[in-house]
Amino acid sequence: MNHLTVESTDKAEFYQQMAQQHGTPLLILDCDQLVKQFNVLTEALPGVELYYAIKALPHPAAIQTLDVLGAGFDIASSGEIELIREQGASARHTIHTHPIKRDSDIRDALRFGCTTFVVDNIWELEKFVEYRHRVGLLVRVSFPNPNTKIDLSRKFGCREDEVSMLIQKAQSLGLHVKGLSFHAGSQCPDSRNHVHAVEQCAKIIDDVYQNSGKLLSVLDIGGGFPVEYIESVMDIESFCAPIRLALKNLPDHLQIIAEPGRYLCAPAMTSVSSVMGKAKRGDTCWYYLDDGVYGSYSGQLFDHVTYPLTLYSDIKENEMAVLAGPTCDSIDVIAEQVSISPLSIGDLVVGHQMGAYTSATSTNFNLFDKAKIVVINQAVKTVKNVLQFGKN
């Protein structure tokens, strides 16, 4: 994809309609895209249970849509639990993946009915002694990935050589470790680190069984499945093929789960903002949009992502421009020094692939309202949205 595409104004009709109806700034959440991404990933990773990492886009419609498809949910805080509870998703299909928890976090999760937790150190293990008869634990192992934009093995995860010590410690405390988890990175360029991690975990699982007779039955392969922003990425089939091969070599009893967040929701949301003012500063035209890096474009700071943008103009000549957000802070710039057709006040700027880590990390700095999320193509709510029933 290009960073910035200019299309003729007649292509803007849908967005103009939405903007007129709902105002801007706007985020359009297309549930069909969630369904498509879920199905594509399910096909690329047959036999792998998908737990949507709701932190990427904690929106009721996203949760309802994926719940109906049979997804589980990866939750990390009491707030996320509350959101899942409100949507009526089954607690049995949730895992609490935050490696560091307060006692109140553990209790909230247990009261909700989530009994799977992640640990990566002794102090965290000890927090579960009081609940040892109720929980099953996954030990998170660190597999640093220098090739990824976001290395998720720095802040969390124990070293490979610490796993057996942790499992022994757990056993001495009467705690049940049921498997391992890892995070190969986020938005990974290739799946080499996933494959490496799967192979290493297989060895650890075998060693643990040989040395202590302890059977581990779950392997959580995390997320990291890439989506295309500006730079093209490996297609999901090619990305997952080596992982499938690695998973094939695992013992049959092992259940594999994954925690996709970005991959499921990034393509499902589109940002619509409008030019609320403009100024000529030197040779550069500054356009001030009603959404910026403190809002829906927060991922440009926190998630290290640049989103593909579309502008609509029938004027052919270009000029140098800056697209800035609405706040008073000078860091609030979406695109620097781009060559685009002149825009008028009220013109729309559309951002694509903006489902993951966008509204989730937006602020209302300057007390600007966050972009309104409008849901389209949501299937009819089923009875599961009303009642907390088990999956049938």
Place this chain on the structure above:
Amino acid sequence: MKTYSETLYDSYGQEFAVDKVYFENKTDHQHLIIFENAKFGRVMALDGIIQTTEADEFIYHEMLTHVPLMAHGKVKRVLIIGGGDGGMLREVCKHDSVEHITQVEIDAQVVEMCKEYLPNHSAGAYDDPRVNIVIDDGINFVRECKDRFDVIISDSTDPIGPGDVLFTSVFYENCKRCLNEGGILVTQNGVAYMQLDEVTTTAKRLQPYFADRSFYCAAVPTYIGGVMTFAWASDDLALRGLSTETIAERFAVANIKCRYYNPAIHTASFALPQYILDALAENA
């Protein structure tokens, strides 16, 4: 088909077919549901844990009521902590010798909801003139309480959640203070096979305040995983060892009809499985 899965344990659990939902509330950070099940009648669950069912509640309520009341023999005043469904109140009200019952429930809505959706639990007991209903946290009530009782029954929820304070030393200490001489405290104490820690922890916490601490048992089908234990605490060591004959005489005088409790069950229920005795000895 709709189902409800209990989420008490990670690796084991029970599931109910749901024929009809009567009530569901997902506010206040908790999830309460009352539904119809073909085998157990109306089932109430809170936060993924079965609280009570119409079909098997009699075992639980009869054992928490009649064991201490029959063992005591002259109970006039009873304090019930929790028990918003009214089942315990119903059983206590069967004793004509009881003159006064105070029930402390943390949430007035629970009482009203149970009257409406689980009417067979209280079976009109809330209208008994001997009953005084107090809406308060059980721990606050016993702290402030100046009244004295012959038997205190703690009918609490799971220790994770709103009922957690009813498993603390502070609660037991204050219960002791609220008991007349020779009084008895009994509490719901979980399914020992699944949660042995609850037994050893309670035993330790009762130890400073009562001369005699022990447990008695009954199997309640929907409290899955084996026998449920009830904690027993009193300063009168003789009360736990009364003969079946003595209990039978008192039971005959009381003229109460039960479906689980009888004098033989009464004395037998104090016999504990070896794994519980071992755990208690290890943690003594």
